[in-house]
Amino acid sequence: MNRAYSIAEEYERIREKNKNELEYRKSLLYSKIPRLKEIDEELIKLGIDITKTILSKPENSDILVRELQNRQLDLKIEKAEILTSNNYPKDYLNMKYNCNTCKDTGFADNKKCSCYIQKEINHLYVQSDLGDIMKKENFEQFRWEYYSDEIIDDNISPKENMKLIYKKCVDFVKDFDDINTNMLFIGRPGLGKTFLCSSIAKDLLDVGKSVIYKTVSDLIDIVRKYKFDFENEEINEQYLDEIYNCDLLIIDDLGTELSTQFSSLVLYSILNKRIQNNKKMIISTNLDIDEFTKIYSDRITSRIFGCFDTLEFLGEDIRLKMHKLI
């Protein structure tokens, strides 16, 4: 479904719901305190009279408008007094908005409101593959049986190694607000890196954190579009800002991007800004440490190895094992 279209529908539903709730509050109070209904009706009539006076511009229109406005004010004060003396908040019969800035229209000052941008970001994830992956992949679904007990490298079995990594990931989510940890998932494909990334993303999104989960190529593409594709209306400054400021940025598949001067500039600036702002990141890569240092400049490798906890995934490709078991 077209994203702009479904966001517009979402606003329509919000407005509809708030309108219905207001009607309900009105019907309840009007029958209880009929004077309130009279006041509201008179306020509507006054509003119309003011508009008419302004448009028809009679000689003494200023004085007339002021008189009508004074009458409006008196009625509003009377209404507020009735409400408070009956133990209702004085704005009880006003429309409630989910967002006061744009009054649930999505736009303020001819610009997308910040609540609209947030919805776009949410939609991005709902509509991306992550939405489907996350339904299947979360901490509870973790399949320990695919990891061998046999001790290999570093005197540890893949299963023992995975237990340590798994615990780090669970703690990362649990202590998210109190820690300043970045994690680098390193290891061959098919060892559960993506699985753990999406489990972390899911649990944090569930508690209302903003998470962006993108491959490195997608991230670079977003910045490229913002900087050079002026026709593109989808990616604006606020959108780009999320990459630098969202609660968690997960960069998937580092090392698969086309390596250019621009890509390394973008990568460095994302890493650097987020580290400076104490914003957490998880990077996942199939490269080993030697390959890593060959591909990336010193300033990028020093940012990553200096500011990230490196977690090395060990074992055989579990996706192959899964096929064997089926």
Ligand SMILES: [Zn+2]
């Ligand atoms: Zn808004």
